Amino acid sequence: MVRGIVRITLASLALLSSAHAQTADPASFVNPFIGTGAVDTNSLSGSNFPGACTPFGFVQLSPDTRESPSDPASGYDYNDHSIFGFSHTHLSGTGVADLFDILCMPYTGEVVWEPGQYKSDFTHDAEKASPGYYSVLLKTWNTKVELTATTHVGLQRYTFPTGTRGHVIIDLDHSLDKKRFYWPCRIISAQVRVVNDHTIEGYRIITGWSRLRKVFFRAEFSQPFVSDALLEGGKVMEAGTVVNGTRVKAVLDFNASKDQPVLVKVGLSSVSREGAERNLETELPGWDFDATVADARAAWNKELSCISVDGTEEQKRIFYTGLYHAFTQPNNLADADGAYVGTDFTTRKAADGTHYSTFSLWDTYRAAHPLYTLVQPERDAAFINSMLRQYETYGYLPIWQLWGDETYCMIGNHAIPVIVDAYMKHLPGIDYAKAYAAIRASSVVEHPGAPFRLLDQYHFFPENKQSQSVSLTLEVAFDDWCVAQMANAMGKTEDYKYFMDRAGSYRNLYDADTRFFRGRNADGNWVSPFDPLTYGGNGGAPYTEGNAWQYCWYVPQDVPGLIRLLGGASSFTDKLDTFFTLQAKPADVNGNASGFIGQDAHGNEPSHHTPYLYDYAGQPWKTQLYTARIMQELYNDKSSGYAGNEDCGQMSSWYIFSAMGFYPVNPASSVYCFGSPQLRKAVIRLANGGRFTVLAPKAGGKNIYIQAVRLNGSPYHKTYITHKDILSGGTLEFDMGPAPNKKWGTAPEDAPAGSAY
Template sequence: MRTLNKLTTVILLLAAISSKSIAQQKTMQAVDYVDPNIGGSGIVLQPTRPLVHLPNSMMRVFPMKQDQLDDQIMFFPLCVVSHRIEYAFSFLPLKGVPDNTAWGKRFTVLEETTTPYFYSAEDEETGITVGLTASSKSAIFEVDFKNPNNNYFRIGLNGGNGNVEQTGKHSFAGTEEVTGLKTYFYAETDEDIAQVNYQGTDKKRLLAKFNAVKVKFKYGFSYISIEQAKANLYKEIPAWDFDSVKRSAKTIWNNKLGQITIKGGTLGQKRTFYASLYRTYERMVDINEYGQYFSAYDQKVHQSKEPFFVDNWIWDMYIAAEPLHTILDPRKEQQKISSYIEMYKQGGWMPAFALATGDWPAMTGNHAASWMADAWAKGIRGFDVKTAYEGLKKNSLEGTLLPWRNGPATAIDSFYNTHGYLYSTRPEERGSKDGVEMDKWWEGRGNEGVSITLEWSICDWAIAQLAKPAGYAQDKPLFLKRAGWYGNVYNAEEGFVWPKDKNGNWIKPYNTKLLGREYVTENNSYTYNWTPKHDLTGLFAKMGGKEKAEAKLDQLFREDLGLPKFHFWLNQPDASGMVGQFVMGNEPSYHIPYLYNYLGAPWKTQKRIRMLIDTWFPDNVFGIPGDEDGGGTTGFVVLSMMGFFPVTPGVPVYTIGSPSFGEASVKLPSGKTFTVKAINNSKNNVYIQKAMLNGKVLDKPWFTHTDLLKGGTLTLTMGDRPNKAWSSKAGSAPPSGIDIDPEVYR
């Protein structure tokens, strides 16, 4: 009896705890679910950072540590210039004797709070607490030193040329060059600066002493001048009300994240979802400073009332992040695209990675074309499609295709335009070739010829779709022809994309699993086999038909690495989150689990997607399996957890996966709402038994962008065993082929 009473007590206690948890969730707002620490320890490569910022805003700040497992803050950059790679200035509050050791001192975290709109930490050695919140081009710190002894701020550069200095009894200013771009800040404190000591005579770093116990530090940031930085500060944070700035930032974030509401699922899934949605707003960022902006693309200040967006790694972003925001904020997408077009007009080439510091021609492809064609197909207008087309066409026909460079075509590019593939170099041929130094970035490696041929085929198909609306209908056959060139690097005998030399011979020996970047970008042929998403019909035919393609896709998820993991990652550090040879941690893979929908086996897409999301995206510091790239990966997570995904850029349809929630609703800018309901959804009920779109039976695994824009409800009835008959009939597959007309699917 006593045992029974104890058991009853435990059950009641657990029930009470569960009820309390449910009650707490009911009062939580969207922003409350966001944990910026998710993914904060990179499994192989870069961690995420707990950025404090407003959505798509210039001001981005975080505590600089090795990762979120590190307990020491080196400094706070006053602004992130380019996501993950470039930072301007440094700031850190410290306590102690201001001797030579102060210049290398760190803030050791005892406890910290991380949110999108606010960060705080306590130093375990001194008890100092620091809080941070931000507006769009300015930020404010509040520091509690606990007592008036030996309190100081360390302010300095972050490695570039420039200087920082005290400019008044309560003010500082500075300039720093970041990859050729001048950055500026102007800062004020609410307490007197008692003393300033500079490190050396060049004024690159200073220690500012304060006798006050509590000191606030607010500053404006600019790419134009110190005067403009000051104006930005006064416009955004004129007073010293830290809590007001914080409340405003929280409201902005909650409104933005609350555009998507979810029901059902676990607390962990909600945390993963909203943290991922938050990540998709890290870039692009608007650097128009209240009527003017500095462009690194022509080194001029421009007067403009329109936003000027920079910081887009388009190779990563065109796949999921930009399509997600095409749904959420088409007006902003139009402004981002217009910014790209302005960069082309200013600099002469359509950017690859459009940073604040100028174009960083990283990675492969001309994927601004993929992005713009997709936006156009989904009804986004208001950008200069004629000029956009001309820039994209110039990049394709007159520019270099080689990674990590920009500008006119080389002899190697001329070969591509003549022969329809980019030839690869054998190991003994590496280095200078045809007068082109191909190994400038990846010394001793090749020219990534396989990936370039595959990805430029996608981009040329996208350009073809823009030819007619731009007024160049006569160009469309040329670009459709080029869209088929991916087949020139498909080795039908081996069943893989394969490097081909200048004479048209397949390079052997060749390991389809183990690559650096000799022939394929950041992955191997197992991943790049599935790249031609603009012509899946043609690709499956090359693989011997749908049945053989499905078997090959099955094997992708089952194939072993062929060697120990540490050897594999030594050569392919980007290939993380492995399931067989499938790479969850890198963007070229993200459409692949959805390809079963094109092969008559949608249930396998449902199986794979739920397993991948549940396995690789938990709500902890290991919750992102690869480089996040400012929305590149988390865009995939948001869309997949809602239950659908865009596979072919430029074809306005979404293919259906397996939702993580019982219900996900998107509030569209039109005022309408699109909802995905998953009846009986659970951890085990991952398979679609039947589907209805606005009350009508849906027996195909896709719907159109127009269906989404009309609003309404996609209802999926879920079960724990696959319904292999659902959407498996011939003709049910989503459209994908070189000759299809995207207009048919609008």
């Protein structure tokens, strides 16, 4: 008996040791190549980059495989075979491109200036990436390039072949495609200045998706350059000291040797040249490349250890790479001393030392920000404080903010649910009086994307007066519901009544004859002809990046009301069944629509909550079926890892939640609906010091159906769990099997009612 106890104890210790080893280095499961290139080049795969960065860092140092990047927006496509250089800023997973600042490229031979001349072939066999590190052999130049980063500094190590003259070009003209993109991109002004034989500095001012960006840099080299040449347009200045213009480049020459690699560290600032120099001195005063790699990996391990999981090796790679992508942005624009440029282009100081941007809110409000409230609550508060700074200078909250500039991309104002979610979850560190003023103003102040006077006049947005009218009406109705909840909690009765009334405006676009939300004009007539399969893009149609099928389900604030509108639970689930099985794909499918299961297009955000809606209508086993199918068929651990643009952490956050077994259908309700857990175990490390453990030891493969649930050892029949339950700590256990249990979770009282307030 004693020996048996010892054996069990040793086995338990072995499991604990194994779990600890996994937790200690979760970065080992991250594959930065996931989401960098589709197998079918006509498909979307993520639009992620594989280069070096730190969590939420300003610098994303990565290779660009296109001379003038536009698609994919990350600048890197796994299917390409050439590298044009390594630029210091990138977007992760977005549908449109920008940034690509301060490109550096080593090469050998004659001095050349054009991208087609200094580009190099490469192969994936000679390419590696891990959190905080990237390396590749440039075949054309037989030169090895290694990259790492701190928050504001990129560090590169070039190993040239011995006996050659090594060159490094710094190209300030490299940008997104200046001729073929949605908006004009051009360099307004740029400068390179030679400080000494180890140092250059400069800036560029550029317009593109972000209307005006100032990028300052200081580059220091580990050994002196023996000569330099500066270029503006077609004019070369040998041994120049400064060059100004709009097509500025510099070439620096080095005596190459395999035994003495050339290192260059580049500090960036969005504020000033002095800021770039200060960031460089503060974050990377030395030249220890390997130590910098280790520090970056340690920073990633610290952040990634917020959740420890047990599953298959593939599941762990998808999961931790998803966390990695979710923590790649928003990016801290503030310098090391807290200085940042406001939306009014004045220099300001952030008291907490951070000012974040890259807010892809139309995507990330759905799951990424709710994930942050669980595992990054202090950071989410800092994100919100950064959003509030836009309100202070701009008059309303961010819609899609890039480099501190409002781009007006997408519809609605989904900073609102992010703030309301934080308020209802009691995240500290936020001035909620100011926050309420901001969300209220953002719901009534007219701006190019939201003519609220039309909503007040017609109680919907008429298509003949406002394009994307159906999507805009539905999404603003959700935002209004969020404002109403915060108003009610703060005792603002009149505001509560006003915004709750507007939150019901979605009903005014419901056509009982077709059983879809349809566009209608100011005279009240429906927009005709109508085909629910017809897609809209980003203007010129009633639907935004979707069709009537996909927007039929967008009432996350009132799913019970939507069920009644569609004729009751049976009628609702019948229509959902058709949605998930109707295979028709007309020729005008928008490029953002991908990852189809029937009409559910998981590759784009309007469909993300839809498979969970069966939980509300007494058929939770169908939620389990479709969420498992999406995870098993539409995510993988290869370059084609996503079914659509990853969108700054949203696609990843959907998987992170869903693999653990739950998802926030209404991302401002503090309610998480159950799906089909795929991981055997997940432990969430809570900010309050507690732990919330999810166990599903039989999960995976064909065991996609919930047989029973226990919360802290007691039988649990509800098809949801609340944020409060999670923060209380404890253990949620799923018993999984290959056949649906149609008795579990099917009673009306088991369904999520829509709110936990």
